[in-house]
Structures are given as C-alpha cells and as structure tokens.
Amino acid sequence: MADQSKLIWFNGEIIPWDEANIHVMSHVLHYGSGVFEGIKCYSTENGPAIFRLEDHIERLFISGEKYGIIIPFTPNELTKACVEIVDLNGFENCYIRPIAFYGYDTLGVHPKNCPVEVAVASFFWGAYLGEDGIENGVDITVSPWKRLSLEAFPSSAKASGQYLNSMLAVKDARERGYDEALLLNQEGFIAEGSGQNIFIVKDNKVITNGENASILMGITRETIIQLCKDMNLEVQITDISKDMLLNADEAFFTGTASEITPISSVDDAPFGDGTPGIITLQLKEKYLNIIHGKDNQYKHWLTQINQEDVLNSVVSE
Numbered sequence: 001m002a003d004q005s006k007l008i009w010f011n012g013e014i015i016p017w018d019e020a021n022i023h024v025m026s027h028v029l030h031y032g033s034g035v036f037e038g039i040k041c042y043s044t045e046n047g048p049a050i051f052r053l054e055d056h057i058e059r060l061f062i063s064g065e066k067y068g069i070i071i072p073f074t075p076n077e078l079t080k081a082c083v084e085i086v087d088l089n090g091f092e093n094c095y096i097r098p099i100a101f102y103g104y105d106t107l108g109v110h111p112k113n114c115p116v117e118v119a120v121a122s123f124f125w126g127a128y129l130g131e132d133g134i135e136n137g138v139d140i141t142v143s144p145w146k147r148l149s150l151e152a153f154p155s156s157a158k159a160s161g162q163y164l165n166s167m168l169a170v171k172d173a174r175e176r177g178y179d180e181a182l183l184l185n186q187e188g189f190i191a192e193g194s195g196q197n198i199f200i201v202k203d204n205k206v207i208t209n210g211e212n213a214s215i216l217m218g219i220t221r222e223t224i225i226q227l228c229k230d231m232n233l234e235v236q237i238t239d240i241s242k243d244m245l246l247n248a249d250e251a252f253f254t255g256t257a258s259e260i261t262p263i264s265s266v267d268d269a270p271f272g273d274g275t276p277g278i279i280t281l282q283l284k285e286k287y288l289n290i291i292h293g294k295d296n297q298y299k300h301w302l303t304q305i306n307q308e309d310v311l312n313s314v315v316s317e
C-alpha cells in the first residue's frame with residue numbers, strides 16, 4: 001500500500017486522505033479512462049523542490065487532449081495544487097500523483113456527460129526498483145508482451161488503461177524472477193520498460209529510441225539527452241534492436257520513479273561484469289546533483305517550495 005499522507009487535493013479542495021473516494025460506477029474504474037503524472041519532490045538546501053513540475057503538468061494536459069479528457073482546471077492551478085499538497089503534507093522527499101479521470105455518470109463506453117474529476121496526492125515512495133537495484137543494477141527480461149502499436153493507443157499519453165499492458169509485463173517478469181520487464185514494439189524493436197525508458201551505451205555513444213518506438217516520451221529521458229549534450233557525450237536517437245542491446249557496453253533505465261537505474265543483465269546475459277557502467281554512473285551522479293539542487297546550471301528545473309507563499313495563498317482563498 002502507498003504510504004498514506006494526511007491530505008489530498010481533490011477537485012480543488014484539500015481533504016483528508018481517507019475521504020478522497022469515488023463511486024464504484026465511475027467510468028475510469030471500468031474503462032481506465034484517466035490520465036496521470038508521476039512527479040518527484042526532493043530535499044535541497046533551500047527546502048523541498050519539485051523536479052520539472054511544469055513539464056509534467058504540460059504532459060498531463062497533452063495526455064488529456066489525446067483522449068479528449070478536458071481537465072476543468074488550468075495548468076497553473078494544478079501546478080499550484082502540487083506545490084500546496086507537498087507543503088501541507090510536510091514532505092521533504094515525496095512522489096506526487098496528479099490524475100484526471102472520468103467520474104460517475106454513464107456506464108456507456110462513450111463517456112458522454114461523465115464529469116472529469118482531478119486529484120493530486122503526495123506520499124513517500126522509495127526507490128521504485130529497490131535500493132539495491134538503483135545502486136547495483138537490475139536484472140531484466142524481454143517480455144512476451146509487446147507494446148501496442150501507435151495505431152492502437154497514443155503511446156506518448158500517460159493514460160491509466162494503457163498500464164494494463166505494463167502490468168502484465170512486470171507481473172510476468174517478477175514471476176520469472178527478474179526485477180523488471182523490457183517490452184518490444186510491434187516491429188520487434190526495443191520499446192521500453194513497464195515504467196521506464198531505456199538507454200544503451202556503445203563505444204562511448206549514448207543511444208535511445210524515439211517516439212516511433214511506441215514509448216512514453218519520458219521527461220527523465222529528455223533530461224538525460226540534454227545532459228549528454230551538455231557533457232559532450234554523443235547521443236543517437238534510433239531504433240534499438242535486441243542485438244544492439246545485447247552487444248551494448250552499458251544499459252540503463254530512466255524514469256521519474258526509477259531515476260537512473262543501471263541494468264546489470266538482460267535474460268541472464270550481463271553487460272560487462274554486471275556492475276554499473278562508467279557513463280551510466282556519470283549521468284546518474286549528475287542527475288542526483290541536479291534533483292537535489294546542487295547544480296546551479298539546472299536550477300530552472302526545480303520548483304522550490306516556498307512555505308510562506310503557499311500558506312499565504314491557501315489562507316487568502
């Protein structure tokens with residue numbers, strides 16, 4: 001169970017965690033008709049700060065548009081809701097989960113007059129693939145489940161129902177003793193993990209795939225591409241075949257929850273001696289410094305939680 005926190009922002013109100021309930025006949029429960037975000041807040045020397053908040057909120061609205069889910073709040077209001085809920089719950093480090101979904105009205109697949117409801121929760125969530133995984137690397141397996149084609153789902157939308165595919169893949173991987181699944185796309189190229197993008201490193205070149213590979217366009221992926229450029233590391237965006245992956249020198253996952261998680265092996269075939277590679281470690285260190293506000297060059301990616309501002313804005317409403 002997610003670690004509870006005290007309060008949740010729900011349709012514009014701050015309410016106790018236990019009271020943030022919806023009806024069992026809500027459209028989202030039956031058809032997965034919701035879009036959501038996963039955002040992280042980290043401690044910095046100036047207090048907690050949310051990483052790339054505006055980019056996540058922008059993606060939430062784009063995901064909504066792809067499904068015609070019109071969010072009845074402005075991006076600014078939801079940005080503020082994220083800051084407010086972290087602050088009111090008193091977190092330094094936490095995960096933030098905004099979700100917009102069709103609520104209770106009709107049970108027809110066409111949502112007709114179903115209201116769009118919006119919640120923003122914040123709670124503590126430790127290393128997604130475990131402390132050992134993020135430190136020493138994870139063992140992954142190529143999933144028998146494939147990502148659906150771009151003609152079946154807009155893969156670049158972060159939509160609730162699309163995660164059934166991820167759930168099947170990660171359950172299968174865990175049952176077979178692996179830490180995480182790697183899904184191929186319909187063309188047989190590498191797509192992504194159940195909740196992460198993938199990078200490989202070959203001859204000092206950092207390689208990842210693009211939108212055509214049926215992936216979520218991860219904000220951490222985009223961050224790493226930017227960092228590679230800034231660190232003068234060559235980056236290539238191209239389809240990745242299974243052979244390219246198996247012959248790579250290093251591989252790592254990226255994601256808000258997974259951060260930079262080294263991959264030790266694929267289907268029991270290790271990368272090198274199975275320990276995290278040099279470029280993976282360089283990028284990971286850079287990323288950790290940035291999210292904890294230790295790198296001035298990237299402070300624009302942080303939304304500092306200024307306690308007084310938030311509390312004043314709550315009082316004045």
Ligand SMILES: Cc1ncc(COP(=O)(O)O)c(C=O)c1O
Pocket residue numbers: 038166192193194195196197215216217218219220221254255256257
């Ligand atoms: C399927 C999938 N791919 C990739 C990612 C990484 O995206 P981001 O870096 O924006 O968290 C996620 C994480 O939410 C995901 O669920």
